[in-house]
Amino acid sequence: MNNVVPVRIMRFDPDTDTVPGYKTYNVPTVPGMTVLHALYQIVERQDGSLSFRAACRSGVCGSCAMNINGANRLACETQIGALRGPITVKPLPHLPLIKDLVVDMASFFENYERIRPYLITLNEPPVKERLQSPEDRKKLDNYIDCILCACCTSACTSTAGNPNTYLGPAALTKAYRFIVDSRDEAQAERLRLVATEDGIFRCHTIFNCTEDCPKGISPTVAIQEIKKMILGRALTGRL
DSSP: EEEEEEEEEOOOOOOTTTSSSSEEEEEOOOOOBBBHHHHHHHHHTTTTOOOOSSSSSSSSSOEEEEETTEEEETTTBBBGGGGGSSSSOOOOOTEEEEEEEOOOOOHHHHHHHOOOOOOEEESSSSSSSSOOHHHHHTTTGGGGOOOOOHHHHHHHHHHSTTTTOOOOOHHHHHHHHTTTOOTOOOOOHHHHOOSSTTTGGGGGOHHHHHHHOOOOOOOOHHHHHHHHHHHHHHHHHHH
């Protein structure tokens, strides 16, 4: 017999509600079942009005990021059997709520665009590819794996206090990924871009972002590495 698990979900419909509330659904589970699977089961069998985002179901797209039992996680990777006690699902915090588990990601991606997340080259391109040694490629390990799910940014207390100005840990992690890329030729420009009060110096090294990253990335470490680069350049007058 399948084990029935109560799943408590925060609901909010802007057309009918003034404040969010909670509704509990009893979900029959099977071994290996994820929270995302449970949400689909609720939509298909109990309540078709529930809204949430999802796409790949493989922990790659980041669409199903939400707050599960108090931690920001990917619903497609979170096993129901690994959760203790009642399951409570809420939208990512510190982002504008659209409906139920769907949040407005516009400001998140605007900050991502601000750090110019693409290779910048100033010289003529080589005849073939831009070569990179294995040692230089290794510097990008981990940081290149960010899937832009916003788990880190919505866990950040500095983002919560400065939602419209602070670049946030995800954008700064992406900035670091390009700053240390040996093929990129705009390191000085990138460092100046983030060397502001609303850039790296807004980070207070609390590590919330690191704890909630579903890919095991440490935005805190990336931000501290950028700080060291900036301070080193400032001391030598090269910033």
